Amino acid sequence: MGIIELKNVSFDYESDNTLSRGVKNLSLTIEKGSFVVLLGHNGSGKSTLAKLLNGFLLPGEGDVFINGINTKEKERIFEIRTKVGLVFQNPDNQMVASIIEDDLAFGPENLGVPRDEIIKRVDWALDAVKMSEYRSGTPYKLSGGQKQRIAIAAILAMLPEILILDEATAMLDPRGRAEVMETAKRLNKENKMTVIHITHYMDEAIDADEVIVLNDGEIAIQGSPEFVFGHPEIIKEAGLELPTATKVAGLLREKGFDIPLVLRDEELAEAVCQLR
Amino acid sequence: MSRDITFGQFYPANSFVHKMDPRAKLVLVIAYIVAVFLVKSLYSYIAIAVFLIAAVLGSRVPVKSVLKSVRGILVIVILTAILNIFFFSGGERVLFSWWKIKITVEALLFALHMALRLIFLVIGTTLLTLTTTPINLTDGMESLMSPLKLIKVPVHDLAIIMSIALRFIPILIEEVDKIMLAQKARGADFESGGLIKRAKALLPVLIPLFISAFRRADELALALDARCYNATPKRTKYKVLKLGWRDAVGVIILAILIAAIAAVNASFWGLFGFSFGV
């Protein structure tokens, strides 16, 4: 059993005014320690899925299990939210305090963690996102990428096992996105954190252990990055674009050249030179 | 516009007063206000002035910044003084008489009394905001209010509300700037026209601002839930406030001030006397 299990989960929004739809009969297993990227266009159901994973939303049908605990168990909801950390899209709207270390302490304070322990966690979390020098500062002057790293640290202070980034890079500039991706990957590799990264940027899926593409509330395709990007028709139908290298390789194949499936620029360059 | 605002007028410095516990400062300010209202003799204002000079020196805030606060209320002070001079009744030593208007010595003294009271009140409370960051103030207030928990006042929730408000003020100010620019680019005019026209002109700024504030609140609520707000009533506290020797010194000095004022009151006219003659 994976650390996250979804069994035939469905969720519908009551007012179907907006494009944001729910999920339909979704079944999914996420293995502990994996780096999963969830791709989908806006309205594909990815945000709904994120909220189902930490109990903000309860499935209309089916069950969501986090480490064996069903999210419907009301008495254990805080246990679940401690295990599953959720970082949102807007860097500003996640911070409650004007001083960074106070903001990081907020989660543990809510859980009644003893003060010495809170101090240790704040230190560790800041170090984990490489923002220790900013501990006594204010978030106001930070860049978007730095703010999101603080948001991640604030979640880390609750010692989660799973980190869900709900389009956490959507509002950032390229540098900010790189910072957040680098932090997430490091946490996954070094701290063995299970990471679920929800995004619509293809580049961010290339190094994933597993890619899941959502479309219209259902899983359109899932598997390794190579497998998923090897199905351009499904990608296109899901409203997404292929990585540039993959696109160019596909075009060259159409012209009759023997280029294998590639994801990265370097791989394409390598493959082209092989043909000479 | 927003770049110039130092919220709460906080003046950063490494001073005695800056290092005092915010709770002590809050209590002392309240006691100070009471002291100022206790004053019955103009002589007492000398004692208060001495106290304030000591406080300003101890805060290392430039006198200019302190006096800026007085500049703000100067108009009110002068207006109050003038009104008091003309409408004071019960004076005996008439200085000047013209038609129905009578100006007495007592009236002048009373006006001076009121003016000084206003000025000293403002200076004293301004020193508080000059030497204490807003966060520090809310921490202090939360701590002072905590006994109210016993009568079910949601002290912690109030403290979080204050903290979030402080956190978002600069963000919202910046947002107002942005919205104003966007509407100006569409031809909105915030400068010309009478009061009503200008008030109406602000709608294209206020409405998006409100909507935005509510949207932020929505998202923030999710973040609070994600961080297990209200998971347990047994919250712990990361930042601890500790009283120190400076706070004791502050209490002693203020106690001396109050004693001095009381003594002056008693010696001149008996404890329950009523006069402000010189």
Next chain:
Amino acid sequence: MSVEIKNLSYTYSVGSPFQKDALHGISVTINEGEMVGIIGSTGSGKSTLVQHINGLIKLTSGSIKVYDIDLTAKKPDLKRLRSMVGMLFQYPEYQLFEETVLKDVAFGPMNFGATKEEALAAAEEAIRLVGLDFDEVKDKSPFELSGGEKRRAAIAGVIASKPKILVLDEPTAGLDPIGKREILNLILSLKKAFVKTVIMISHNMDEIAEFCGRVLVLSEGRLIADCTPAELFEKEYSLEGTGLTLPHTVNIKRLLGQKGLSLKGDTLSAPALADAIAEALRRRV
């Protein structure tokens, strides 16, 4: 010539402890018909620069002429200027405020002196132009629209007075791939209509490469490059410090060059790159 900027400098909060130099001696002339991209890291002065063009920031040093309006004059006609220069800010959906979409889009024309009938007619045209279903949205509250629709409504509000110059600050910010394409196509269609000149701030190098014929690079308030995207990518150094990365197509071309395969011609878009690679491989064989 539609916008002529000479020696533009700007300092924030002069005389206060927050004084900050934002622009240093920028000179650039943008001609009618151009699609210009502006890139640079945060704080490089991009917003400060474009906000001078429609007079949101008062000119203090240097000169600016937009068509026949001289901003060095004592009282330039800002109303007319702003009706000629439409400006779309980042996340423009956050400036919607009126009771109905129609009224919100008519806000601009009304301010610029149109009669109520003229303004409503202009609003209707703009709403259709941005691809919204007029009859469906005209009486709706702007807050009832979806995210993508809101952005279109905001764009309609900016183009309702048919500006000749359109300035856009990160028009595709926060959108998914489909959304980005749609907005960029919308901008192109506007350019074919009445918008003659487009100035676009972006940090998306792929967009700049594909859509802009000219790119201005700002760094710490200075104009450090003014050339075509292709030329810019030859001089790779100019991107250092801007926090921006080369578009993938350019990166691939560079990698191939390092391995000894040089490509000819336009290679900025994926199809063009594929063609160039195919051509180069056939040359070899």
